[in-house]
Amino acid sequence: MSATTTAASDVTAAPVTRDTSLPRRDIQGLRALAVTLVVLSHFWPGRLTGGYVGVDVFFVISGFLITSHLLTNPPQRWRDLGAFWGRRVRRLLPAATLVLLASLVGSVLFLPATALPRIAHETTAAALYVENWSLASSSTDYFAADDLPTPVQHYWSLSVEEQFYLVWPLVIVAALWCARRARGRFPCVGAALATVFIASLVLSLRDTATNPAAAYFVTPTRMWELALGGLVGLAEVRGARLVPRAGRAPLAWLGLAAITAAAFLYDDGTPFPGIAALLPTVGAAVVIASATDGVVGSPDRAWSLRGVQLTGDGSYSIYLWHWPLLVIVPFVLDRPLSWPVKVALVAVAFLLGRVTKAAVEDPVRHSHTLAGPLWRTFLVGGLLMGVTATAATAVGVHEEHAAASATDAVADALRGDTTCVGAGAARHPSTCDFVGTKLLTPATFAKDDKARVYADHCWNSPPFTSRKSCMYGTAHPEARIALVGNSHAGSWEPALADLAEKHDWQVTTYLTSECYTVDAVQVFDDGTGENCLDLARWQIRSVAQGGYDLVVVANRTWRQLEGVPPDKYDATVQELYGDTLSTWTRSGIPVLAVADIPYHPSSVPDCVAEHPDDLTACATPETVAVPHDPLARAARADRSGDVSVLDVTDRFCADHECRGVVGGVIAYFDQGHMSATFSRTLEPDVEKAVMAAFR
Incomplete structure (x- = not known):
């Protein structure tokens, strides 16, 4: 660097007269x-x-x-x-x-x-x-x-x-x-x-x-x-x-x-x-x-x-x-x-x-x-x-090795007798310990135990300008299924994708983050409500025009609607969901609406890591955990005969408590999203509901 001098008119028009050695x-x-x-x-x-x-x-x-x-x-x-x-x-x-x-x-x-x-x-x-x-x-x-x-x-x-x-x-x-x-x-x-x-x-x-x-x-x-x-x-x-x-x-x-x-x-x-x-x-x-x-x-x-x-x-x-x-x-x-x-x-x-x-x-x-x-x-x-x-x-490397070892252990467990693993324990309460005495999925593993849709970047996230869709299953399917909704729908991909391989189905995702599937403006602090509406309309329209044999829809419904008073919210959202379901059934597509799963006040894997010797500490009272789901209510109120409901609340909850660990499997990767392992243990429930929903 060459020597640098300063122009007096630019920097030092007059000297500063104070002792710069002392802090002001x-x-x-x-x-x-x-x-x-x-x-x-x-x-x-x-x-x-x-x-x-x-x-x-x-x-x-x-x-x-x-x-x-x-x-x-x-x-x-x-x-x-x-x-x-x-x-x-x-x-x-x-x-x-x-x-x-x-x-x-x-x-x-x-x-x-x-x-x-x-x-x-x-x-x-x-x-x-x-x-x-x-x-x-x-x-x-x-x-x-x-x-x-x-x-x-x-x-x-x-x-x-x-x-x-x-x-x-x-x-x-x-x-x-x-x-x-x-x-x-x-x-x-x-x-x-x-x-x-x-x-x-x-x-x-x-x-x-x-x-x-x-x-x-x-x-x-x-x-x-x-x-x-x-x-x-x-x-x-x-x-x-x-x-x-x-x-x-x-x-x-x-x-x-x-x-x-x-x-x-x-x-x-x-x-x-x-x-x-x-x-x-x-x-x-x-x-x-x-x-x-x-x-x-x-x-x-x-x-x-x-x-x-x-x-x-x-x-x-x-x-x-x-x-x-x-x-x-x-x-x-x-x-x-x-x-x-x-x-x-x-x-x-x-x-x-x-x-x-x-x-x-x-x-x-x-x-x-x-x-x-x-x-x-x-x-x-x-x-x-x-x-x-x-x-x-x-x-970090130590924890990654621990998670990798847990992955192998989980794979071995799921290849064996799964009668009392995960949701299997809830299906057989008289013969299985509902909570599970042996933890099959350690907390560090559960934290990242997510559906493939996350790694595959299948989400349409804020500001909701993308239109991403992913496809799982066979290229020449016996039946085509659309999986629609926000992140709570994404948790069902592991079970559906495994069943797709088993039955030669094809599952196409229409997933978004936060934004649920109704034709109304939802309130976002960053002002992306209109974009969310456009995305929801794209989901509804694309599925209606897609020639699918079944729609599986799930949402966590919590954001307020623009212009709707709080006391009118529940009834309004239920009516809007009814309109969404009717759009699909009028197009000749049967719908399986999945009731939202229980929700915990804090991260379940974190809770398990804090209380490894007392898994019941990670349970939440049923009155707190089970959400009031307007999508499920709208589906039950539908009179077309083409809408059914899958509700697996009893796979999480018993004796007035909803567990974070079921049959030795941590059921969540955070506080409200199902882990991929637990989703797979729900395959018998999903398979039965999907088969019944097909015409």
């Missing part, structure tokens, strides 16, 4: 506020519903500090960039690695084995600072919503910042090179920062509306928040007075009010980080621009409190520790966290943060040994990342 009290105060909001909202999400905006405050602070540093000390050569990145490594990696390894150990010791593969994967992603992309990928998975949170998923925000630290110096260097070539005729740095800000904000607005789950995590939709802080930093370095002295105090209070308002008014339903993110981020930018240190009547008096400054100083490590404590300790105690325990854990998080700051962050950050030859820093950083990723991978 207002910024430390903002850090303290940000971490407090995040911690309190995680421990008491129902009280401080929008405390997650504390992360956005951190983004603005980071953008301001890094940009100010890079413009005040512009990199002149590649070594300068290496030195910058080296300081980031020494500052961030040691504490992050300590908490990652501690979280991994705690997970292995106390968390259900079913959670370990995902924890291992996310720990590796966190160690490599790509956790935000990992979560963005899994956030679009409907079934991931019921998974236990991992103790490292809060590393997504650190990943965003690390990616920013990697790219931002290059943006600044390019802008400074432009400034040198333009000789002050073009505001290159300002233009570069503004371009990133605008482009990222536009992308954030678009993706928050169209793909909100992923938009929350990915760096391109968050970069504008850091660039906003960078614009404030640019103004300070140039000596521009963004806030007149008389307005500093009131504007600082106004900025704090904006952050606080967002923390209390926002919740999980707020589209974020779109337009809503402007309130806390602009508020943070205003507080920073006000520069209230020593300003009478400003928040400086509160910022100056020792507790506030210590919290701000240790905010990074406090943030690292609070989430693993919240996730792991309930399993250590084997009960939900009470209010006093939460208070104690918050205190522990703050204490661990301060200890980590003093014992790990500062000594490594100021180490003359590491700060000497730059290669030492990167060597140590690489070793820290490598050790963490290797340890996590070892945990």
